[in-house]
Amino acid sequence: MRYSQAFLFTAKETPSDAEVISHQLMLRGGYIKKTAAGIYSYLPLAWRVLRKIENIIREEMTREGAEELMMPAALPAELWMESGRWQKYGPELLRFQDRHGRDFCIGPTHEEAITDIVRHAVSSYRHLPKNLYQIQTKFRDEIRPRFGLMRGREFIMKDGYSFDVDDEASATTYEKMYRAYSSIFRRCGLSFKAVEADSGQIGGSFSHEFMVLANSGEDGIASCSKCSYAANLEKAFNGNTYQCTPRGSTTGERVSTPGLSSMEQLSEFFGLPAAALVKSVAFMDEEGTLCLGFVRGDREVNQVKLERLSGKALHAADGEALAKAGVVAGYMGPINLPADTRYWLDPSLRSLDEIICGAGEADFHLRGLSPAVLDEKRFADISTVIEGDCCPRCHSELNILRGIEVGHVFRLGTVYSQSMKATYLDRNGKEQPMVMGCYGIGVGRTAAAAIEQNHDDKGIIWPMSIAPxxxxxxxxxxxxxxxxxxxxxxxxxxxxxxxxxxxxxxxxxxxxxxxxxxxxxxxxxxxxxxxxxxxxxxxxxxxxxxxxxxxxxxxxxxxxxxxxxxxxxxxx
Amino acid sequence: MRYSQAFLFTAKETPSDAEVISHQLMLRGGYIKKTAAGIYSYLPLAWRVLRKIENIIREEMTREGAEELMMPAALPAELWMESGRWQKYGPELLRFQDRHGRDFCIGPTHEEAITDIVRHAVSSYRHLPKNLYQIQTKFRDEIRPRFGLMRGREFIMKDGYSFDVDDEASATTYEKMYRAYSSIFRRCGLSFKAVEADSGQIGGSFSHEFMVLANSGEDGIASCSKCSYAANLEKAFNGNTYQCTPRGSTTGERVSTPGLSSMEQLSEFFGLPAAALVKSVAFMDEEGTLCLGFVRGDREVNQVKLERLSGKALHAADGEALAKAGVVAGYMGPINLPADTRYWLDPSLRSLDEIICGAGEADFHLRGLSPAVLDEKRFADISTVIEGDCCPRCHSELNILRGIEVGHVFRLGTVYSQSMKATYLDRNGKEQPMVMGCYGIGVGRTAAAAIEQNHDDKGIIWPMSIAPxxxxxxxxxxxxxxxxxxxxxxxxxxxxxxxxxxxxxxxxxxxxxxxxxxxxxxxxxxxxxxxxxxxxxxxxxxxxxxxxxxxxxxxxxxxxxxxxxxxxxxxx
Structure with missing residues (x-):
């Protein structure tokens, strides 16, 4: 292309509302133009990059036996009612009525649509497995779209769905997709890590996120310095088996600590580092029932881990919930809790020879408490992994990296096939639900992540394979x-x-x-x-x-x- | 692909709601699946066809210097208010509010969006011409979607837009696009005709439709048997210069014809073929003002031609409008009309040596009227061309063909650049509006048209270039x-x-x-x-x-x- 004929207009100034470097460089380089908040036009330069990424995706998906199709953007409400998501999905879902008053949405994801297609076609085990994908423009009405193509409202996604006869076959397909994704991001010239991820509330059984490593990444990753273990910080386990030499008594010593409740104040008061104290955090579920977490003072409670343990979505407890449960805010500890209080103890507490914690009554702490008083049944990994923690597989040191999620592979199980009755007849003529997987790649986000990872003060440094x-x-x-x-x-x-x-x-x-x-x-x-x-x-x-x-x-x-x-x- | 692994499920029965053969064969062949009225999934087989068509489009557009980009599907109302289409566009436009209550639409066409992009980038004549296109899923809420991919609500369209310094440059770009379109449909293996088309109410200056020839086509085409003239029946001219030997008197003879007003009845009553009588049709505009058309009895009044002449949208006149204007329904003729009546006479009337028509009073006709009494100023081509009419260019015979519109090239002029202030500075530093063109191809419809043209009783016969x-x-x-x-x-x-x-x-x-x-x-x-x-x-x-x-x-x-x-x- 001749520059003089191309639609290519660079700008000198960085637009003031672009916070991250990829957004800034895409605007300055004439790659994208904002049409509305979180809604961009891909100008010819960006479109060349996106099409190269798409073609790499197509080649690798084909190599692993997946077939491309294209489902509608507009989906009838009936389908989403079958899965129950019409009611559950929040205001991110763009809903509309057609001219005849029928309810529709613009699908931000297509589990329902693909399940509907497959259940009408597949009837026998002989028809399985099937693996289908599309590369499509999606809409998700994010409340605060930002970072350009990184978190837009309208975005291009490759979404794929697999259907297998059973868990074992589904696991094989999952491996193929894992391999395809690894090839895709490698061929895009990106330095990335596939990390174990929390399955969230979709209820799937297993998932991996593909993270492009970049200092500006929003996600934390724990990565073993020796073996291949890597996991999202939301999910990463600490393999440390803490040991201590118990000291102190079963009752401890009451110390008056009026007005002292922050870790900082307590650390100063006792003349000890935070790592020698107990940190307590109180959450509650939708019904207002408490869920407490206790970790060593130098660590953080991991809300996602607590949610997985309690099986409920949690948020910070309010004073009312604490009062109702009889728990004293600022002075709670892992002992002297009202009966029936739901709480968890992080294994990091095992490293303490003696314990200093809230006494369970206002204005008092306990010190010199023996760790032997802690309830063994309450121990569970509930703190967020930090640099230097132990790999749960090989016990080497974990490093903490930053990453940008560009892909996600997910074993869905039978969540959708059961609610939507996507069944087949097995060899014995028995009806079985298909076992599903789903696999996503943010196409625009992959381009943005490539820039976050590859740039200098002059501009973008594209990997050869996806350069416009x-x-x-x-x-x-x-x-x-x-x-x-x-x-x-x-x-x-x-x-x-x-x-x-x-x-x-x-x-x-x-x-x-x-x-x-x-x-x-x-x-x-x-x-x-x-x-x-x-x-x-x-x-x-x-x-x-x-x-x-x-x-x-x-x-x-x-x-x-x-x-x-x-x-x-x-x-x- | 191995059939056993492919997502490919054919059906024996023809679905009852599929009226046209392309729709039937696409459903039976496992090409598409209906998700809602006028909304289809393109299954892998159809998607292979569509991607081949898309790639042919890309190659030919690139060859003629156009660049691909991708604009958002969701467009803010503000842009459509600038062009005035937010108010004008009917219920086909899918409108919605985002979670913050801002108005948006899903763009069924992107003149506003592209003009917004170009006006912000282009400032000088040195930046022109620019020619941009996209291949995108569109939504148009048709009241009665039908014929499968032929007239869906969600459909894939290639839409392109050009920006030039002046009419002459715009005409050159138009020629390039005409050439590209010809190559595209030829390479798709289709027998087609580029026909002159009515510019409709977009107000553009010139346009051609690309029609795939098929007996099932909804559009009529007049095509010269000798020269290259071809036009949509809405627009085709009849080049016949009728001549007659005037007979009869200036007043004619009053004949009582109570209850006789259909052409059939009159033809029988007078013992003459319809071609010897005058047919009159009454339309009215939005304000209820009449617009009458008179053609020879064997021909039809062409509403589009009448609309172009009167510069207004028309529909059939009601009794009230006729009565108000003092025109007698069933007995009006091209004479004795109330002063100020708007009417047109088709040149076919010139072939009559003497005229038989309504007398302008109830229950009476005139016969033996001399054509010399007709007002010369009222003659204009207002009838629809029929088989055997004369080519307006070379006066050879016109043939009438049936076609399916798959593409449309359009000289837009400055309609959008003026309303949206898309201007540039010319060589003399003077601000000028850019001169635009727009160019569309229905991608799914092209596939459907290929089937309409290429099938037998066993199924589809794909042209090699677009076969799945x-x-x-x-x-x-x-x-x-x-x-x-x-x-x-x-x-x-x-x-x-x-x-x-x-x-x-x-x-x-x-x-x-x-x-x-x-x-x-x-x-x-x-x-x-x-x-x-x-x-x-x-x-x-x-x-x-x-x-x-x-x-x-x-x-x-x-x-x-x-x-x-x-x-x-x-x-x-």
Whole structure:
């Protein structure tokens, strides 16, 4: 494409409402344009990137036997009522009535739609397995869309769904999809980790998130320094088996601590580090029933782990709930709790030889309490893993990384096939629910994550496989240097036959062209000027390394092909 | 793809609610599944066809310099208010409010969105021309969706928009798009005609529809038997310059015709063919003002032509409007009309030597009236062209064909750029509105039209270029004939590397496999059986011609490649 003909307009200033670097660079580089909050147009440059990602997805999904289809965006309410999600889904679901007053939604996900298709077609075990996917524009009315393509309201997603005869077959399909996803993100040139994830409230049995590693990532990941264990911080386990030499008494010593309830105040008062104290946090469920968590003072209670243990959604307890349960706010401890109080103790408490905690009465703490008084049955891993914790598999040290979730594979089990009656007849003629899996990739988010991971202060550094253009040809002075222009013209024609070339034929200063090509992030730049032509050469600049060298014009096509190949292989 | 693994389920029965053959065959062939009225899932088979059509579109659009982008489906009301369409567009527009109560619509077309993008980027004549397109799922809430993909509510459309400095440049872009569209439909293997079309109420200056010729087509086309003239019947002109030898008097003779007002009754009463009488039709506009049309009795008044002449939308006049204007229903004629009556006379009336028409008073007609009394200023082409009329260009005979509109190219002028202030500075630094064009293709409809044009009583006959699979391999008895199975397995592996192969490896009777492959419409079938292998051969069946022959197994790949090539070239 000739720059002069392309729809390509870069900007100097960073828009004030763009917080993250990918959003800033996509706006400045002329990749996207905001149409409304969380709703963007993908301009030709972004669309080239997205289509490359889509094609990689298609190739890898096909390789693992999945078939592409396209389901409607508009889905009738009846389908969503069958699964029960019409009622459960919040205001993120875009609902509308058609001109005849029938209820519809714009599907933010398509479990119901695909289950409806499959249940009408598949009737026998001989028809299974089936694995179907689509790449589709979705709408989810996020209350606070932000970060550009990272968390938009309208977004492009690859969503796939598998149907198997049983758990074992479903696990095999899951492995295939795990493999496909690994290949997809590797081929996109991304440094990523597949991490064990919490299955959340969808109730599935098992899931992995694919995380692109980037300091700006919203998600924390615990990753073993030795083995392959990696998990979302919401779910990561601490393999430390704490040991102590119990001291102290079964009753401890009452200490007056009026007005002292923060960890900081207590640490100062007792002259001990937080790690020697007990931290207590109170949650409650929808019905107002308490759920307390006690961890060592230097650690945090992990709400998701507590929710999994109690099987309910939780939020911070209010004074009313505490009072009703007879628990004294600010002075509760893992002993002296009213009977029937639901609470959990983190294993980190085992590292304490003696315990200092709230006394269960206002303005008093206990110290010198023996850990032997703690109820063994209440111990469970409820704290969030921190740097240096133990891997639950190999007991090596865990590192904490930041990541951006770009994909999610999920064993759904029979949640939807049971509610929607998607059954088949097995070998014995018995009706069985199909066992499902679902698999998602945020296409736009993958592009954004690639930028978060690959940029410098000049702009984007695209991995070769998903760069909008692989090569940019810059002329230094096209209007006055006829020879350079003619050489560039013919080089462009030659290269365009074998790779994606942007030809910056604009009558602009070379500085402007260089700044634009670096901002846009094109991996290879070929500069042609009187000076390079005096040596029958072209100057090659490699965006990633900054490396620059002259190469003979005669074999420039081969050199470009070699560099592209080299950078493509670096992704594999 | 192996049939046993594919999501491919054909049906024997034709669904009762499918009226047209493309809809029937797509349902029976397992191409689509209805999710709601006018809303379909494209199953893998249909999706393969649609993606092939999309890729042909992309290649031809790129060839003519257009760039692909993707605009949001959800568009804010503000944009549509700027163009005035928020108010004007009817209930076909899906409107919704987001969770913050802001008005949006799902864009059924994107003139506003693209104009907004371009006006913010383009500021100078140096930035023009720009030509952008997208391939997107649209929603239009049709009151009576029908005919499957032919007239759905949710549908896939390629919509493109061009921006030029002036009319001349815009005309050049229009020609490019006309050329691209011609290539696209030719490459899709379709027999089509580009016809001049009415610009309708969008107010554009010029447009062509691309019509796939098929007897089931909803649109009529007048096509010259000699020259290239072709036009939609709504717009086609009749080039006949009628001549007569005037007879009769200026007053005519009053004849009592009580109760006779239909053409049939009058024809019988006067003992003359309808072609010797005058037919009158009364319309009225929104305000109830009459607009009358008079044509020769054997012809029809063309409402669209009348609307263009009067510059207003029209519908059938009611008794009240007629009475108010003092026009006698059933007895009006092209003379004796109240002053100020708006009416038009079709040139076909000139062929009458003397005129028989309503007398303008109840229960009376006039006969023996001289055509000289007709007001010359009122003549205009207002009748619908019929078979045998004259080409307006070369005066040869016009033929009437039926077609399905699959594409539309349109010179928009400055309608949107003026209302939305999409301007640029010209060479003299003067602000000018950009001159726009818009270009649409119904992607799903193109697939449906291909079926309407290419089918027989066994099923679909896909053009090679858009067939979901180019070749199907059938084994006759895979479970008992190991040699055939092994040969088919290896042939499948070999062919899959170079073309789209469906391998029907099911343990089904050959009859079932043949019926399915014919229904689905795969262009080439290779049958492998003990019998063919005895002659070291494979049986080739060509779907289109029904031709069958044995070909040596050794060179079957070459033969398949040759047949594919041959059928692909037949489209060019």
């Amino acid at each position: 253009y692989q090569v940019v040809i810059c002329t230094v002075n096209p209007s006055r240097d006829e020879q350079s222009r003619a050489t560039a013209d013919s080089l462009y024609e030659r290269l365009a036959a074998t790779c994606d070339v942007l030809y910056d034929d604009r009558d602009e200063r070379p500085g402007v062209k260089f700044i634009d090509s670096e901002l846009i992030g094109i991996p290879l730049r070929l500069t042609i000027s009187q000076k390079t032509l005096e040596q029958s050469s072209v100057e090659i600049t490699i965006r990633k390394s900054g490396e620059k060298y002259l190469h003979p014009l005669e074999t420039i096509s081969e050199e470009v092909a070699r560099l592209i190949q080299q950078q493509m292989e670096a992704c594999l | 699979y180019q070749v199907v391999i059938c084994t006759v008895n895979p479970s008992r004939d190991e040699q055939s199975r092994a040969t088919a397995d290896s042939l499948y592996e070999r062919l899959a590397a170079t073309c789209d192969v469906l391998y029907d490896d099911r343990d089904e009777r050959p009859g079932v496999k043949f019926i399915d492959s014919e229904l689905i419409g795969i262009p080439l079938r290779l049958t492998i059986s003990q019998k063919t292998l005895e002659q070291s051969s494979v049986e080739i069946t060509i779907r289109k011609s029904g031709e069958k022959y044995l070909h040596p197994l050794e060179t079957i790949s070459e033969e398949v490649a040759r047949l594919i090539q041959q059928q692909m070239e037949a489209c060019l």
